[in-house]
Amino acid sequence: MTVESFEITEEYLKRYADLNIEKKTIEKELNLIKKQLHEYLDETFGKKQKGEVRHGKYKVQRVIRSKVQYDEEKTVEKLEELNLADFLVKRPDTEKLEAAIKVNLVKEKDFEGCKTNKLTQAISVKEINP
Numbered sequence: 820m821t822v823e824s825f826e827i828t829e830e831y832l833k834r835y836a837d838l839n840i841e842k843k844t845i846e847k848e849l850n851l852i853k854k855q856l857h858e859y860l861d862e863t864f865g866k867k868q869k870g871e872v873r874h875g876k877y878k879v880q881r882v883i884r885s886k887v888q889y890d891e892e893k894t895v896e897k898l899e900e901l902n903l904a905d906f907l908v909k910r911p912d913t914e915k916l917e918a919a920i921k922v923n924l925v926k927e928k929d930f931e932g933c934k935t936n937k938l939t940q941a942i943s944v945k946e947i948n949p
Contacts, residue, residue: 833946835942836946860881
């Protein structure tokens with residue numbers, strides 16, 4: 820469908836809004852089923868344990884992923900204490916920088932070429948009551 824042959828109609832917007840409502844209903848049901856599956860797998864294999872159950876031509880499988888995170892403040896202190904400054908990465912505090920630009924402590928033009936602005940698009944269709 821090209822832009823030239825496309826026309827926004829009330830029916831088209833209604834379809835979008837209806838599908839969005841269906842999507843929310845489906846997501847709620849999926850989350851409920853997912854919760855029940857986790858509870859079943861917790862009872863069968865133990866909490867935070869991988870497991871697999873087969874029924875007919877379907878199987879449910881739980882995979883456990885691990886993500887390691889360090890407490891930033893404590894880790895920086897420990898690295899400085901151990902003289903491991905090479906392990907530290909310098910990063911600008913962009914919130915403070917933006918605040919400083921707003922109150923004219925820093926000139927925005929000094930940072931031209933340093934900043935990118937990412938834009939995202941979103942569509943919202945709602946029924947309006949006359």
